[in-house]
Amino acid sequence: MKFRSFVSTLLVLSVVLLAMGIGGFVWLFSQNPLRLLQGSPTTTPAAAMFVSRQAPLMASLLVNPDRLAAFRTVIATPGERKQAQAEVAQLKQALLANTGLDYTEDVQPWLGDEVTLAISTLDIDRDLENGRQPGYLLVLSAKDPERAREFLQLYWQKRAIAGTDLVFEQYKGVKLIYGKVTYPESGVTANNLALRPLSILTSPNVAAAAVGDRYLLFANYPKVLRDAINNVQAPDLSLETARPYQQAIAALKQPRIGLSYVNLPGLVDWLAEETALPGQKPTATELKPGSTAQALTIALQPNRQGLLAETALIGTTQESFQPKLAGPVTALQYIPMASPIAASGVSLDRLWSGVTNDPDSTDKFSQIVDQALTSLQKRWQIDVPQEVFAWVKGEYAIALLPNQQPQAATKRKQRKQADLPGLSSTSPFSEDWVFVAERKGTEAKDAIAHLDDLARQQGLSVGPVQLGEQTVSAWTQLSAASAKRSPLALQATIQGVHTTVGNYEIFATSLAAMAAALQADAASIVKQGEFQQAIAPLQQPNNGYLYLDWQKAQPILEAKLPVLKVVELAIKPLVQHLDALSISGYGSSEGIQRSGIFLKLSEH
Numbered sequence: 001m002k003f004r005s006f007v008s009t010l011l012v013l014s015v016v017l018l019a020m021g022i023g024g025f026v027w028l029f030s031q032n033p034l035r036l037l038q039g040s041p042t043t044t045p046a047a048a049m050f051v052s053r054q055a056p057l058m059a060s061l062l063v064n065p066d067r068l069a070a071f072r073t074v075i076a077t078p079g080e081r082k083q084a085q086a087e088v089a090q091l092k093q094a095l096l097a098n099t100g101l102d103y104t105e106d107v108q109p110w111l112g113d114e115v116t117l118a119i120s121t122l123d124i125d126r127d128l129e130n131g132r133q134p135g136y137l138l139v140l141s142a143k144d145p146e147r148a149r150e151f152l153q154l155y156w157q158k159r160a161i162a163g164t165d166l167v168f169e170q171y172k173g174v175k176l177i178y179g180k181v182t183y184p185e186s187g188v189t190a191n192n193l194a195l196r197p198l199s200i201l202t203s204p205n206v207a208a209a210a211v212g213d214r215y216l217l218f219a220n221y222p223k224v225l226r227d228a229i230n231n232v233q234a235p236d237l238s239l240e241t242a243r244p245y246q247q248a249i250a251a252l253k254q255p256r257i258g259l260s261y262v263n264l265p266g267l268v269d270w271l272a273e274e275t276a277l278p279g280q281k282p283t284a285t286e287l288k289p290g291s292t293a294q295a296l297t298i299a300l301q302p303n304r305q306g307l308l309a310e311t312a313l314i315g316t317t318q319e320s321f322q323p324k325l326a327g328p329v330t331a332l333q334y335i336p337m338a339s340p341i342a343a344s345g346v347s348l349d350r351l352w353s354g355v356t357n358d359p360d361s362t363d364k365f366s367q368i369v370d371q372a373l374t375s376l377q378k379r380w381q382i383d384v385p386q387e388v389f390a391w392v393k394g395e396y397a398i399a400l401l402p403n404q405q406p407q408a409a410t411k412r413k414q415r416k417q418a419d420l421p422g423l424s425s426t427s428p429f430s431e432d433w434v435f436v437a438e439r440k441g442t443e444a445k446d447a448i449a450h451l452d453d454l455a456r457q458q459g460l461s462v463g464p465v466q467l468g469e470q471t472v473s474a475w476t477q478l479s480a481a482s483a484k485r486s487p488l489a490l491q492a493t494i495q496g497v498h499t500t501v502g503n504y505e506i507f508a509t510s511l512a513a514m515a516a517a518l519q520a521d522a523a524s525i526v527k528q529g530e531f532q533q534a535i536a537p538l539q540q541p542n543n544g545y546l547y548l549d550w551q552k553a554q555p556i557l558e559a560k561l562p563v564l565k566v567v568e569l570a571i572k573p574l575v576q577h578l579d580a581l582s583i584s585g586y587g588s589s590e591g592i593q594r595s596g597i598f599l600k601l602s603e604h
Helices: 003-031 033-038 046-050 065-075 078-095 103-107 145-161 197-202 222-233 243-251 264-275 330-334 348-357 363-380 408-418 441-457 511-518 529-535 550-560 563-570
Strands: 057-061 111-121 135-142 166-171 174-179 207-211 215-219 258-263 295-303 306-314 341-346 395-402 423-426 431-438 461-467 470-480 490-501 504-508 544-549 578-589 592-601
Touching: 046 057, 046 111, 046 135, 046 215, 046 222, 065 111, 103 145, 111 222, 135 145, 135 197, 135 222, 145 166, 145 174, 145 207, 145 215, 166 222, 174 222, 197 215, 207 222, 215 222, 243 258, 243 295, 243 306, 243 592, 258 264, 330 341, 330 395, 330 431, 330 504, 341 348, 395 550, 431 511, 441 461, 441 470, 441 490, 461 490, 461 511, 470 511, 490 511, 504 511, 529 544, 529 578, 529 592, 544 550, 550 563, 550 578
Parallel strands: 423 490
Antiparallel strands: 057 111, 057 258, 111 135, 135 215, 166 174, 174 207, 207 215, 258 295, 295 306, 306 592, 341 395, 341 544, 395 431, 431 504, 461 470, 470 490, 490 504, 544 578, 578 592
C-alpha cells in the first residue's frame, strides 16, 4: 500500500471512530439520569388539552418515570441505594395494586415521557344531597401505541375475569370502556367515598379510552372521559387555551421536569371538603371580595440535595417590585441555631401591609397568619402588627425557639446576675420567640419607647435586668410567691424583654431566649450548614427567606394547622425524607408574583 493511500485510509478510519465516539457520548449523555438536573426538553404538558380550564388542580411529570427512578438511585449514597430502589418498586406496585398487572412487564415497555393527573371537577353528579364526588383524570403518553393498546386490552380482560360488567360506548369517534357505574347513595359524604387520585385504576367505576396513537386516558367515572374529549374538540373549554395558564407558563424561568397548575377558587373549595370533620358541614373558603388572583403554577426541578420549585401567582394586585437582597440579612446572626422556624428579610412594614390588605390573600391564609401570631400577642398583650411590624423598615429576623425555660440552678444564677434577691422568673408558655429589628431613624426609637409605655399601662413592671454583660429591659408581672416560700419573696412572670445591640433591637419572650440570641454569634442559624444548604438553590436577588427545620417544626405546625396533615398524607413519600424547607420571594411584575421553594431531602 502506498503511503498516501495509507494516510487516506487512516484519516477515514479516524473520522469514523471519532463520529462513533461522539455518537456514543451523546447517547450516554442522553441516558445519564443526572441529565434531569438540566430539566426536560418538554416544558408544557400536552395533556392540558384534555383538562377543563375550571379544573381545581393538574399535575404533570414531563419525563419518563423510569428516568426519575434512576436519578433517585444515582444520587443516593451507596449505602442507601437498596432502600431507594425498594421505595421506587413499592410505589410502582402501589399504582397497580389489585389489578393483576406488573409495571415492568405491562407498563414500562410503552409508557412515554408524560404522565398527567388532574382533579377535573369537584362533584361528578352535582348533587349536594350525596356529598361531593371529585372527578379524577389520568393521562398517560405512549411511545409504543401497539403495546399501549395491548395493555388496555389486558387490563379489561382481568377486570372482566374479576366479575366487572363491561360497557362499550362510542363517543365522538372515541371508544370508551368502563364498568357499570354506581354513584354515591343519598346521605353518604364525599369524605367517605371520594377516591384518591392514585387509586383510579382500582376504582369500581374506572373508565378508559385510547385517544389516537399517543394517549391512554383513565378516569374514575365515564363522564370525566366524555368531558375530556369535549375539551379537545372544543379548545375554548380546555386549560391549554386559558389565558392565566399561558401567562403562568411564560412567567416560569427555571428548567423543569414537572408542572402543577392550581385553580385557586376551585382549590380552596376542595380543601374545605377534605379538611371537614366527619358529620360536619364544610365551611366554604373563598377568595376575598375584589380578588383577581386566578391561578398558581409550580415548576419542579430535581436537585442533588432535594427538589426545587418555582411558583408564579397569576392575577395578584400587589404593585410591581424587584427584590434587592443578595444574601441573608445580618439580623440572622442573633437567631440561635436551634430555631426550627425562622423568617428574615427587609421592610417588614411593607410585607405585612401587602399580606393584610391584598384582596388576593384568602381568608384561610389570613387565619394561618393570625394563628402564628396568637402566642406572641398573648404574651405581650399588644397588637404586634400595629405596634411592632409597622415601624420595621430595615432588616428583620423572627424565629420560634423550643422552650428556653432554665432549670433551677440556672434560675438561681440569673437571680444573682439580676441582683434581685428573692425574685424568681417563670414562664407559662411552651415556646419562645426572638424578634430582631434594625433601628432606623427616630421612628424606631419612639416606637420602642412606646412599647415600654404600653407595658406600664397594662400594670407590668418595666426595668433593667443584667444578663451577663448586657443590660436588658424586662416587662414583668410581679406577684407574691406561694405559701411554701418566704412571704417576702416575689415571683416575676416575664412577658417580654428587649435590648439594643449595635443597630438592632432584639425582643424575646423570656430571659433564656434573650440569652440564646445574645450568645448566638458563631452558633447562629446563618452559620449553620443545614440553613446554608437549604437556601443555596434559591435565586438571588430575593426578598429574604422563610426556613423550617422540618423534623423540629413538623409537630409544632401540625398542632397549629390541622390541614397540614391532609397535605402530608397526599405527599407522604416526600414528607418521609424531608429535612428542611426554605421559601423566598422573587418579586412581582405585571400582575405575576414569583417565588421559589426548596425541599431539602435526606436518605433516612
